[in-house]
Amino acid sequence: MYRYDQFDEQLVRERAAQFRGQVERRLSGELKEDHFKPLRLQNGVYLQLHAYMLRVAIPYGQLSSRKMRQLAMIADTYDKGYGHFTTRQNIQYNWVALKNIPDVLDKLADVEMHAIQTSGNCIRNTTSDHLAGANADELEDPRPWCEIIRQWSTIHPEFAFLPRKFKIAVTAAAPDRAAIKVHDIGLLMKPNANGEVGFEVFVGGGLGRTPHVGVSVRDWVSKGELLSYLEAIMRVYNRFGRRDNKFKARIKILVNETGPEEFTRLVEEEFAAQGPKEKVVLPDEEVARIMAYFAPPEFEDLPEVSQAFEREKARNEGFARWARINLRAHRTPGYASVHISLKPQGVAPGDATGEQMRVMADLAEQYGMDDVRVAHEQDIVLPHVKMDDLPAVYAKLVEHRLATANAGLITDLIACPGLDYCNLANARSISVANDIQAEFADADFEEEIGKLHVNISGCINACGHHHVGHIGVLGVDKKGEEFYQITLGGRADEKAAIGDIAGPGLRHEEVRPAFRRVIDKYLEVRNGKSETFIEVLERLGQEPFKEALYASA
Amino acid sequence: MPLLKDGKEITDIWTFVDDEAELSPGGCFTVSLGRFLSEQDMLLARNEDVGVRLGPADDPELLKPVLDRLNLIEVEFPKYTDGRGYSIANLLRRRFGYEGELRAVGEVLRDQLGFMERAGFDQVLMQAADAEAKYAAATSEFTEVYQANADDRATIFERRHGAREQ
Ligand code: SF4
Numbered sequence: 076m077y078r079y080d081q082f083d084e085q086l087v088r089e090r091a092a093q094f095r096g097q098v099e100r101r102l103s104g105e106l107k108e109d110h111f112k113p114l115r116l117q118n119g120v121y122l123q124l125h126a127y128m129l130r131v132a133i134p135y136g137q138l139s140s141r142k143m144r145q146l147a148m149i150a151d152t153y154d155k156g157y158g159h160f161t162t163r164q165n166i167q168y169n170w171v172a173l174k175n176i177p178d179v180l181d182k183l184a185d186v187e188m189h190a191i192q193t194s195g196n197c198i199r200n201t202t203s204d205h206l207a208g209a210n211a212d213e214l215e216d217p218r219p220w221c222e223i224i225r226q227w228s229t230i231h232p233e234f235a236f237l238p239r240k241f242k243i244a245v246t247a248a249a250p251d252r253a254a255i256k257v258h259d260i261g262l263l264m265k266p267n268a269n270g271e272v273g274f275e276v277f278v279g280g281g282l283g284r285t286p287h288v289g290v291s292v293r294d295w296v297s298k299g300e301l302l303s304y305l306e307a308i309m310r311v312y313n314r315f316g317r318r319d320n321k322f323k324a325r326i327k328i329l330v331n332e333t334g335p336e337e338f339t340r341l342v343e344e345e346f347a348a349q350g351p352k353e354k355v356v357l358p359d360e361e362v363a364r365i366m367a368y369f370a371p372p373e374f375e376d377l378p379e380v381s382q383a384f385e386r387e388k389a390r391n392e393g394f395a396r397w398a399r400i401n402l403r404a405h406r407t408p409g410y411a412s413v414h415i416s417l418k419p420q421g422v423a424p425g426d427a428t429g430e431q432m433r434v435m436a437d438l439a440e441q442y443g444m445d446d447v448r449v450a451h452e453q454d455i456v457l458p459h460v461k462m463d464d465l466p467a468v469y470a471k472l473v474e475h476r477l478a479t480a481n482a483g484l485i486t487d488l489i490a491c492p493g494l495d496y497c498n499l500a501n502a503r504s505i506s507v508a509n510d511i512q513a514e515f516a517d518a519d520f521e522e523e524i525g526k527l528h529v530n531i532s533g534c535i536n537a538c539g540h541h542h543v544g545h546i547g548v549l550g551v552d553k554k555g556e557e558f559y560q561i562t563l564g565g566r567a568d569e570k571a572a573i574g575d576i577a578g579p580g581l582r583h584e585e586v587r588p589a590f591r592r593v594i595d596k597y598l599e600v601r602n603g604k605s606e607t608f609i610e611v612l613e614r615l616g617q618e619p620f621k622e623a624l625y626a627s628a
Numbered sequence: 629m630p631l632l633k634d635g636k637e638i639t640d641i642w643t644f645v646d647d648e649a650e651l652s653p654g655g656c657f658t659v660s661l662g663r664f665l666s667e668q669d670m671l672l673a674r675n676e677d678v679g680v681r682l683g684p685a686d687d688p689e690l691l692k693p694v695l696d697r698l699n700l701i702e703v704e705f706p707k708y709t710d711g712r713g714y715s716i717a718n719l720l721r722r723r724f725g726y727e728g729e730l731r732a733v734g735e736v737l738r739d740q741l742g743f744m745e746r747a748g749f750d751q752v753l754m755q756a757a758d759a760e761a762k763y764a765a766a767t768s769e770f771t772e773v774y775q776a777n778a779d780d781r782a783t784i785f786e787r788r789h790g791a792r793e794q
Contacts (some may be wrong), residue, residue, distance in 0.1 A: 080788065081786065082772050082784045082787065083784075085771055085772060086770060086771075086772060086774070086784075089769060089770050089771065090770075092769075093769045093770075097739065101698050106739075110708070110739070113709055113740075196709070196711075226774045226776055226784065226785070227775060229769070229774055230773070230774070230775075231774075231775055232714065232717055232743050232746040232747060232773070232775055233711075233714045233718055233747065233775075233777065234711065234714075234776045235714075235743055236708075236711025236714070236740075237711060238708060269766060308791075309717050310718075311711060313711055313714070313715050314712055314715050314716075317710075318710060348723065349723075350722070350723060352722060353722050353723060355775075355776070356776065356783065356785060356786055357785055358785060358786065358789050360788075360789045361785045361786075361788060361789060364788065373726060622680055
């Protein structure tokens, strides 16, 4: 894991001091809210329905036990004892007092963390594959490049006041677990014809009001030129992105209104015009220095099959189910990656208490090579755990309500905070999520249904990524009543697609039975258990499911 | 409104002349890019000091052929949240090599001064009292930077491997 050196540390401390001054000027009235707003947003501070919310960056989703414990301490000391993990590898605290935020930022700096640019019209937290460095299918580790992008984008002097927010995601594996095609810039590591690894660059993906899948603007750019190429894209966007209408200000609109070809031409022209002094200098020694932090940990030589693991599976049905559902293959024999679901029945998806965070920190320290990840599905992952240790890990998770066996299944749904917390919301999301979880509470039935992503947003801003859920749910407001629009067929992986709206909105209480009918239809028409919901949808189209959805009478 | 050059208050000898207004025979003035381009020969022939005020959507490249004959370029920030001026300044300073005076005008506030200085603005026309002190505080908040800019500071990427502080 990357460690701050004196430069990183000093900059993060100076940033916290800068914001402390800004908060003081705000509280004394010297700084008006109008002029304070972008400053607080660029430090992760939102004004929500009930209180200020602080969003803390977890760059590319990676934490250590020390960092996780500090997040727990902040939850306990400055919030009401919990935090909310988001779809962009951040954590949010919903109840922090403005006057305390500078102290929280200092506490974050103590463990090499920050809240810089987690909000506002600037380059946001760089996200990545939560299994980076552990999964068998990646070309190489994308995290060094995420860290390089993190540093390059931090307090960038030219791009601090963009037309709108800007999100970058990086992956190096063919199965895309970072949803790169629904980001403003998505980077896919791949080799060129000579076998040299660089990046394919996708631009203009994004959800919100007008969802788009990113388009490839460059088949390959070298590692050495990556940052210069990103600067070319950013400059074209900064200069030509729309600023007259907030809803048309994302880069996806620029790409679409200009046309992908013309947009690409503008970027290439800008890139070609960069003089030698304008290129971002990234010395080889610097790349090597950052790469070294991500060297694989020392894995033991273990047999493929763990006796302890097999024994526990045979004897403990709950463990066996959890192992089937929540483990992911590791590239090293005798190891697995563990999904810790933050979606038990009846909890706001992505929430964890301070105590749960400490438990996860302990497990990471004791069994997980001190590595914890946040997945964009709002779950936590221990990427490197010995199979032999899984029974002990599971037992601990069970004690703390962290052993829900639903990773990737229908109740492992993504939901934004919705009307319960968010002042932009049209409708509740958490209660709809809980309704659906209740409908599929039977673990056997849920496992029978198999892989299915449900994503729920409380308004068109789409923080719950409803467009890319296999089944998406969008809360809308019709004359003061909450309605829910269902979309079908979205996906956020390497075959990224925007779901289609199935028809008129449903009332809150209609969502649960409608889901049941859709699932029953799927079970009826699939060619055996191996054909997943999304595959059936691709084979048969929307019609049968639409019919089921509205067949209430 | 105080005008600062390199952080020190100076007297403003420049006047911006509206597109419709007549140009008086003497003095230093700036005009819009549109007016400058259409009256360029006459303006440059006057032998007086002439400058151009760029709006955020203007293309600074259009000034490239005459940059060495301009003594002042103003870049307008209609709102402090409009960041186009930073790209314009970067183009002028780093790509086209403009070395004359570069002034930020419009909604210029204390908390953006650090960005403006880095982008190569040597002058800011500020809407605040106590401007010099504010400028000094705002431009010394960060000791080191991750990115290169018109101010030519060595980046942290370079400093880690022996580059000297500027
Ligand atoms: S989708 Fe809407 S309701 Fe949900 S968190 Fe985002 S802005 Fe709030």
